[in-house]
Amino acid sequence: MTDQAESVATIAEFAESEIRRFLERVGMRYEAVEPGAEIPGSFWGDSEAGLIGNTLFARPDTPIHSMLHEACHYLCMDKERQQTLHTDAGGDYDEENAVCYLQLLLADRLPGYDRERCYRDMDAWGYSFRLGSARAWFEQDAEDARQWLEARGLLKLLH
Incomplete structure (x- = not known):
């Protein structure tokens, strides 16, 4: 982890109730893990x-x-994969792109966070996009990811 990556927003900066409420809205549960413990x-x-x-x-x-990314993996998989999910979300290249796209959209739904911060955090953490940044990818090269989400009715999560 680089010094730059250490400056990304973390769970500690948010009220646990906000994290719980955010995840509950999309059908998920939140389990807090003690500092230093294995996740x-x-x-x-x-x-x-x-x-x-x-x-x-x-x-x-x-x-x-990371929380948003993993939540979006869960949301992007079918019910069968959701029921057997343990550690490895799996999925293919197209699903991974859709996960990143949905992650950026949902960033605006978490009080105290937004897409702008998520762009910066993803870039700082080392996400890799052809156009060099999360923002450039989202704005110029992610139509296929949006179509993937639309085809599965997942953009309705935003309403």
């Missing part, structure tokens, strides 16, 4: 959010963008 269901380890079924696990040092 259950974390694919990448370290401070990255974890998923087991519809429960998202995070520590105070978990980046908000």
Whole structure:
């Protein structure tokens, strides 16, 4: 993790009730993990959010963008995958792009966070996009991701 990545917004900056409410609105549960403890269901380890079924696990040092990303993985998978989900969200290239797109859209729905901050956090953390930044990708190269979400009715989450 770089010094730049350490400056991303974390769970600790938000009221636990806001995190819970945000996730409950999309049909998920939140389980807080003690500082320094291993995060259950974390694919990448370290401070990255974890998923087991519809429960998202995070520590105070978990980046908000990681929480959003993992929540969006859950939202983008079909019911069968949701029911057997444990740690590895799986999915293909198109789904991963849709996850990133939805993550940016939902950033605006979390009080105290927004898409602008999420762009910066994703870039600082090292997300890689052909056009060089999350913003450039979202604004100029993500139509396929939007279409993927539309085809599955997932943009209705924003209303």
